[in-house]
Amino acid sequence: MKIGIVCYPSIGGSGLVATELAVQLADLGHQVHVISYSTPFKLPDFKANLSFHAVDPINYPLFNQNLYTFSLTTKIMEVAEEYELDIVHAHYSIPHSLCAHLAREISNNKFGVVTTLHGTDVTIVGKDKPLYRINQFGIEQSDCVTTVSRFQQKSIIEDFHIKNCVDVVYNFIDTNRFKPVCDAQLVERYKLVNSAEKILMHISNFREPKNVEAVIETFYRVQKKFNCKLVLVGEGPDLQKIKLRCRELQICHNVHYLGKMESVQAVVPLADCLIQPSKVESFGMVLLEAMACSVPTVSSNVDGIPEVIVDNETGFMHDPNDYESMAESVLKIFNDENLAKELGGNGRKRAIEHFSYQTIVPQYIEIYEKALRKQV
Ligand code: GMT
Numbered sequence: 001m002k003i004g005i006v007c008y009p010s011i012g013g014s015g016l017v018a019t020e021l022a023v024q025l026a027d028l029g030h031q032v033h034v035i036s037y038s039t040p041f042k043l044p045d046f047k048a049n050l051s052f053h054a055v056d057p058i059n060y061p062l063f064n065q066n067l068y069t070f071s072l073t074t075k076i077m078e079v080a081e082e083y084e085l086d087i088v089h090a091h092y093s094i095p096h097s098l099c100a101h102l103a104r105e106i107s108n109n110k111f112g113v114v115t116t117l118h119g120t121d122v123t124i125v126g127k128d129k130p131l132y133r134i135n136q137f138g139i140e141q142s143d144c145v146t147t148v149s150r151f152q153q154k155s156i157i158e159d160f161h162i163k164n165c166v167d168v169v170y171n172f173i174d175t176n177r178f179k180p181v182c183d184a185q186l187v188e189r190y191k192l193v194n195s196a197e198k199i200l201m202h203i204s205n206f207r208e209p210k211n212v213e214a215v216i217e218t219f220y221r222v223q224k225k226f227n228c229k230l231v232l233v234g235e236g237p238d239l240q241k242i243k244l245r246c247r248e249l250q251i252c253h254n255v256h257y258l259g260k261m262e263s264v265q266a267v268v269p270l271a272d273c274l275i276q277p278s279k280v281e282s283f284g285m286v287l288l289e290a291m292a293c294s295v296p297t298v299s300s301n302v303d304g305i306p307e308v309i310v311d312n313e314t315g316f317m318h319d320p321n322d323y324e325s326m327a328e329s330v331l332k333i334f335n336d337e338n339l340a341k342e343l344g345g346n347g348r349k350r351a352i353e354h355f356s357y358q359t360i361v362p363q364y365i366e367i368y369e370k371a372l373r374k375q376v
Contacts, residue, residue: 006076009039037072086111087371093138117148120209140163151304178351199231226331296347300320
């Protein structure tokens with residue numbers, strides 16, 4: 001198949017999933033064209049069957065508003081015509097899905113449109129009044145719509161009152177890249193902690209839904225009882241607030257900030273426990289990354305997280321603001337090596353069995369075939 005993949009290029013779940021999907025589809029022999037405003041961070045420089053098309057900005061003094069929607073539509077149309085695309089797969093509805101529909105209307109080449117809703121495009125952006133109707137239109141016009149958890153499927157159907165079917169295709173991971181710690185990585189671990197200390201890790205974009213205050217409050221309780229360090233990976237608007245809180249609690253000496261990282265597979269396996277207390281989370285890619293690396297997790301129990309994590313089996317789940325229980329669970333993991341090993345092992349097994357690319361990518365191919373059948 002000839003497939004166009006439209007996504008955001010920045011570090012974040014939807015761009016990551018879209019890029020990994022592009023790579024896997026290219027490996028399977030499909031011709032894949034990634035379309036975005038800059039090169040997605042995970043896209044390989046060169047790969048057979050895979051090419052990248054940058055959206056050209058429109059710069060004319062009269063247009064003081066950003067016309068990204070039109071420049072993206074134009075690029076989708078150009079790529080679709082030049083490479084005779086069969087499918088355009090829009091990751092994140094706004095504005096990608098709408099642009100794909102508009103491009104199809106204008107284009108001489110009629111392609112199928114598949115939209116994957118990742119979470120905030122529905123839960124936060126989608127419910128926003130000015131965007132609600134156009135988001136609803138974008139979803140309804142798609143030949144196939146997918147989303148990343150059953151929770152999200154239910155809320156899309158309820159919030160948007162749409163008539164078309166929404167398929168759940170879970171996010172996936174390459175368990176050959178995300179794997180348990182190896183000896184070489186242990187050298188890196190001992191740059192962060194000494195051999196008696198444990199690592200509690202949090203990885204996110206430090207935005208409001210990630211509830212990073214809960215990470216700090218939980219860690220504060222844990223470090224009183226166990227010799228450990230908090231390792232924070234990522235950047236975002238709440239980072240400054242968090243740094244301030246660490247100063248107030250006088251725990252700065254126990255916190256490492258590693259910043260934004262392209263390859264978290266280098267650090268995830270170093271953790272003894274990964275904490276993700278999100279208030280909103282349609283899936284939780286980082287939890288899957290931890291599971292694949294045999295790292296036990298302590299997380300919130302919201303939205304799609306219970307579809308990824310099995311409570312008491314791969315990690316522990318609590319209410320997002322129940323710092324006491326989260327701290328107790330982290331301590332349980334730190335204090336009991338056998339339990340940590342068991343949870344980690346179960347997590348890796350679950351990642352391989354349910355969320356490997358070998359299991360999930362064929363599901364997307366089936367969706368493309370379904371969308372193509374609607375075109376004839
Ligand atoms: O989590 C974010 O803020 C980023 C966001 C995105 O669109 O990149 O992530 C969403 O999509 C990911 C990939 O499907 C999911 O794993 C995340 O759970 C989802 N985030 C939210 O629902 C808050």
